[in-house]
Amino acid sequence: MTAFIWIGAANIVLYFGICLLLYFGQQYIIFEPRFQLRDPVPADLPLDYETVAIPTGDDQTLTGWWFPCAESDGKTVLFFHGNGGFEEFNFRTITILHCLGFAVLAFNYRGYGRSEGKFPNEKRVYEDACAGYDFLRQRYRIQPNNLLLYGHSLGGAIAIELATRYPVAGLFLESTFASMLEMSITKTYMQFFPIDRILNQRFDSRYKIPHLRIPIFFCHGTADETVPSFMSPRLMAIANEPKHLIMVEGADHHNLPAVGSETLQEGIQWLCQKLQWQN
Incomplete structure (x- = not known):
C-alpha cells in the first residue's frame, strides 16, 4: 500500500511539474529564433533591397529589408514571418508581391537573425510589429490606406493584432491558425493538461478577427501538417465581409508560394479590387 501511495504522489508531482514547465517555458516551445550573421536574403533574389535598422520602443534595433518598387504608387506590404524566422x-x-507592384518591408522579430532584444514572446512580437508599422509611416511616409499586412503562420496572428491597433487597408493571411489554444489541443498529449489555464501566449485571433472591418484574404494548403488546414476556414467563418478563402490542393506549410503562386496573385488582385486599387 505504501508503494502505491508513493507512486501516486510521484505521479501527481510529475504532472504538476509538467504543468509548471509548460506555463513558464511555453515561449521556448512556440518561438524558434536563430541568430544569423548574414542577411537571409538569397543572393540570387532578383530584387533590389536595402537593409534597414528599425528602432523599437524599448531601445532595441530590429533588422529589416526594404524592397522598393517604382510602380507601387505608395502601395506597400508589411510582411510578418512565422515562428521559425525567414525561410527561402x-x-x-x-518576389511575387513585388512583381504585382508592391513595395515590401520585411523584418526579423527580436531574437531572430541579427535583431536585438530578449527572447521573443507574444507581447514583444506585438511591440515589434508596431515598430515596423511606425517605421514605414515615418521613414517612407506610407499612408494606412495604402498598406496591406501579410502574415504567414504565426505572422498571421501578429498581423491580425496589429490591424486591431492601427488602421490598415487589408489583410492577407497565409496558413495561419485560429488561436494558440486551438493549436495546442490538436496535439493529443496536450489534452491531458488544463491548457486553457496554463496558456499565457494566447495569440487569440479568433477573438480579434470579428472586430476588423477590412478586406481579408485567406489561403491554406490542404496538405499542411503544421497548422491544420481547417484553421483558415474556421477563422474565415467569423470574419466580417469582404472576405475570401482559397484552399490550395497539395500545398503544405512551406511550399504554398511555389505550389500556389497563382493563388497568391489571385488574393492580391482580390484585395486590390475590394480596395478599388489599380493593379
Whole structure:
C-alpha cells in the first residue's frame, strides 16, 4: 500500500511539474529564433533591397529589408514571418508581391537573425510589429490606406493584432491558425493538461478577427501538417465581409508560394479590387 501511495504522489508531482514547465517555458516551445550573421536574403533574389535598422520602443534595433518598387504608387506590404524566422519560401512570396507592384518591408522579430532584444514572446512580437508599422509611416511616409499586412503562420496572428491597433487597408493571411489554444489541443498529449489555464501566449485571433472591418484574404494548403488546414476556414467563418478563402490542393506549410503562386496573385488582385486599387 505504501508503494502505491508513493507512486501516486510521484505521479501527481510529475504532472504538476509538467504543468509548471509548460506555463513558464511555453515561449521556448512556440518561438524558434536563430541568430544569423548574414542577411537571409538569397543572393540570387532578383530584387533590389536595402537593409534597414528599425528602432523599437524599448531601445532595441530590429533588422529589416526594404524592397522598393517604382510602380507601387505608395502601395506597400508589411510582411510578418512565422515562428521559425525567414525561410527561402518567404522571399518567393516577397518576389511575387513585388512583381504585382508592391513595395515590401520585411523584418526579423527580436531574437531572430541579427535583431536585438530578449527572447521573443507574444507581447514583444506585438511591440515589434508596431515598430515596423511606425517605421514605414515615418521613414517612407506610407499612408494606412495604402498598406496591406501579410502574415504567414504565426505572422498571421501578429498581423491580425496589429490591424486591431492601427488602421490598415487589408489583410492577407497565409496558413495561419485560429488561436494558440486551438493549436495546442490538436496535439493529443496536450489534452491531458488544463491548457486553457496554463496558456499565457494566447495569440487569440479568433477573438480579434470579428472586430476588423477590412478586406481579408485567406489561403491554406490542404496538405499542411503544421497548422491544420481547417484553421483558415474556421477563422474565415467569423470574419466580417469582404472576405475570401482559397484552399490550395497539395500545398503544405512551406511550399504554398511555389505550389500556389497563382493563388497568391489571385488574393492580391482580390484585395486590390475590394480596395478599388489599380493593379
